[in-house]
Amino acid sequence: MENKGKSPSKFSIKYNAPVTLTFALICLAALILGYATKKSVTREFFAVYRSKVSLAWFVxxxxxxxxxIDFDHFFGNMTLFLLLGPILEEKYGSKNLIEMIVICSVVESVVQMIFMPHTALLGASGIVFMMIILASAVNLKDGGIPLTMILVILxxxxxxxxxxxxxxxxxxxLTHIVGGLCGAFFGFAYARMAAGKTAKKM
Known part of the structure; x- marks a missing residue:
């Protein structure tokens, strides 16, 4: 039988989670640049520590x-990041996910400079922990906390x-803890926002 009016399905690779994929690609580029410059670019732009305020400090x-630090560090973080990122990006939206990543990163930096001023911090593990807790909060509703979220936090x-x-x-x-707390905060905040929007519609 002829299948009229329907074009044959074509296999294609989709850039399905732009924030997640772009973040991972930038991480890879930063790692390669670090190797190419004997870690000087990494120290200047991709590791946070207490220093004088400058443009590089803000970056x-x-x-x-x-x-x-290396490919083992990169792959260890990206495995969970690429698994959780698309789910959260679909749930909360690309713009909101960017905001959460930026806010969490800045909070981690401030905590690091206060409590560990002479130690350099780098890596996406804090963001990954934020995502782990945030993923456990996808079913969070105003007035109830999922037991699975409590267990994940514990x-x-x-x-x-x-x-x-x-x-x-x-x-x-400490960065993992900060990332997890940021994830819990964002989970509750967006649940309350969603509940408020629902109440207005009723």
Whole structure:
């Protein structure tokens, strides 16, 4: 039988989550630039630490989330980032996701400069933790907290709180905690905004 009026389906690759994919590509470009410049570009723009206020200082407030030490560090963060990013981008919108990433990055920078001023911070792990908690809050509604969200917070953030005071490694557990708290804040904030819009329509 002829299939009239319908064009044959064509396989295509879609740039389905522009913020998520662009973020990952910039992270990759930053990593390659770091290797090419023997980490000088990474130190200047993609790692945050206490320093004099300058144009580079402002770039580092957000740029540190784009920087990574090596490919193991990069792939470790991007695995979960690329998994959660498209889901959250569809749920909250590209513009809102950008805002959450920027705000979370700046908060992480401020906390880092206050509590660990002589240690450089880089990597998207804080953003990933924000996304983990935020993903657990997708069904959050005004007046009720999903049990799964509580469990995720207890498991992920509880582990990071414990590690912050009991382990000595090169992982910034404080950044993970800050990222998770930002995710919880954004989850509750957007749930309240959504509830307010629903109430106005009624």
């Amino acid at each position: 580092r407030l957000v740029g540190h989330s784009l920087g990574h 498991i992920y953030l509880g582990k990071e709180f414990w590690a912050q005071f009991t382990t000595h490694d090169n992982i910034s557990h």
